[in-house]
Amino acid sequence: MIKVGIVGGTGYTGVELMRLLARHGGVKLQAITSRKEAGMPVAEMYPSLRGHVDIAFSTPTDAKLDECDVVFFATPNGIAMQEATTLLEAGVKVIDLAADFRIKDVAEWEKWYGMSHASPGLVAEAVYGLPEVNRDKIRTARLIANPGCYPTAVQLGFLPLIEAGVVDASSLIADSKSGVSGAGRKAEVHTLLCEAGDNFKAYGVGGHRHLPEIKQGLAAAAQAPVGLTFVPHLTPMIRGIHATLYAKLTKDVDVQALFEQRYANERFVDVMPAGSTPETRSVRGGNTCRIAVHRPQGGDTVVVLSVIDNLVKGAAGQAVQNMNLLFGLPEGQGLDIVPLLP
Numbered sequence: 183m184i185k186v187g188i189v190g191g192t193g194y195t196g197v198e199l200m201r202l203l204a205r206h207g208g209v210k211l212q213a214i215t216s217r218k219e220a221g222m223p224v225a226e227m228y229p230s231l232r233g234h235v236d237i238a239f240s241t242p243t244d245a246k247l248d249e250c251d252v253v254f255f256a257t258p259n260g261i262a263m264q265e266a267t268t269l270l271e272a273g274v275k276v277i278d279l280a281a282d283f284r285i286k287d288v289a290e291w292e293k294w295y296g297m298s299h300a301s302p303g304l305v306a307e308a309v310y311g312l313p314e315v316n317r318d319k320i321r322t323a324r325l326i327a328n329p330g331c332y333p334t335a336v337q338l339g340f341l342p343l344i345e346a347g348v349v350d351a352s353s354l355i356a357d358s359k360s361g362v363s364g365a366g367r368k369a370e371v372h373t374l375l376c377e378a379g380d381n382f383k384a385y386g387v388g389g390h391r392h393l394p395e396i397k398q399g400l401a402a403a404a405q406a407p408v409g410l411t412f413v414p415h416l417t418p419m420i421r422g423i424h425a426t427l428y429a430k431l432t433k434d435v436d437v438q439a440l441f442e443q444r445y446a447n448e449r450f451v452d453v454m455p456a457g458s459t460p461e462t463r464s465v466r467g468g469n470t471c472r473i474a475v476h477r478p479q480g481g482d483t484v485v486v487l488s489v490i491d492n493l494v495k496g497a498a499g500q501a502v503q504n505m506n507l508l509f510g511l512p513e514g515q516g517l518d519i520v521p522l523l524p
């Protein structure tokens with residue numbers, strides 16, 4: 183059994199990790215931290231986990247994380263970078279669900295995240311945990327930078343076109359919408375029901391911190407810099423990301439065949455039949471990224487529709503997928519979930 187620790191167990195990605203790991207079969211939840219709820223049984227705070235998780239939250243200092251085989255950081259940005267070195271030196275693998283190790287250019291990371299990096303020396307070693315791109319590197323890594331939610335949906339949607347070199351990579355557009363759980367469980371005015379319910383708005387139009395992350399991944403695929411306009415929106419749903427992606431074709435290709443070939447062996451990317459429109463509810467609670475590709479009126483604009491559950495393929499599910507790869511387990515273990523409908 184792999185001994186697992188979770189730092190930040192009271193948040194939405196933390197409780198989602200527990201939901202997935204409780205039915206995984208190959209792990210033992212050894213320690214789950216909370217500063218505010220230390221001492222409280224996990225299942226008392228989250229009755230959905232009654233009968234599945236029988237330990238209590240402990241403080242990060244009491245948690246004996248160095249006795250784990252792997253520690254997930256389901257914490258705000260800036261926490262894992264302070265703790266990772268000690269854990270790695272103790273032989274513990276680290277999966278950071280936050281952004282501390284995602285951007286290879288440390289100065290660029292510091293600019294977007296507004297803080298100094300505490301472990302710049304680890305950034306080069308960290309492997310960006312998008313299995314559909316970096317599977318072999320993930321298998322041998324010690325430190326995983328789990329991708330952001332928007333970056334997962336947007337990169338998986340653009341990658342077949344960029345890798346094949348069939349679009350103008352200087353003028354990509356990603357029009358993306360997220361459910362409110364993407365903002366986490368902390369209390370904030372903009373996520374109150376009366377603010378976010380029955381409402382729809384763009385934010386971060388002038389620049390969102392996921393922009394450099396997406397551009398880094400797409401530039402690696404293009405082997406050249408890319409130009410991207412990325413506009414996120416907050417939608418009045420709890421879970422889900424819907425990314426509508428636009429690119430200009432530079433070659434007349436069968437885009438449906440291109441996507442089907444690229445993802446033929448990818449268990450967690452589903453390319454729908456031509457003409458389909460994926461819905462966020464078709465992936466709710468599951469680890470699948472569901473994609474449809476269109477060429478409206480047969481023109482040279484390709485439109486990709488990409489949906490994920492932000493808490494699963496966009497966070498905790500992808501983190502479990504990465505853990506499975508790190509420990510040589512079947513990649514889909516614990517992730518064979520049929521989404522919840524309606």
Ligand SMILES: NC(=O)C1=CN([C@@H]2O[C@H](COP(=O)(O)OP(=O)(O)OC[C@H]3O[C@@H](n4cnc5c(N)ncnc54)[C@H](OP(=O)(O)O)[C@@H]3O)[C@@H](O)[C@H]2O)C=CC1
Pocket residue numbers: 189190191192193194195196215216217218219242255256257258259261279280281329330331363364365366367368492493496497
């Ligand atoms: N929500 C989403 O859809 C996605 C989130 N992410 C990223 O995952 C991370 C977690 O997100 P989410 O679960 O939504 O966040 P939440 O705000 O819901 O939870 C954050 C957790 O971190 C703990 N925490 C906060 N500060 C510290 C600290 N200084 N030291 C230790 N623990 C701390 C909190 O518990 P306590 O205060 O009790 O210690 C809480 O359990 C974030 O970095 C987020 O950006 C990534 C992709 C998608």
Ligand SMILES: CC(=O)N[C@@H](CCC(=O)OP(=O)(O)O)C(=O)O
Pocket residue numbers: 279280281329330331332360361362363364365366392414416
């Ligand atoms: C709806 C909402 O607020 N979403 C968050 C992004 C989700 C997230 O958790 O950011 P990381 O992936 O970088 O960790 C935001 O836009 O800030």
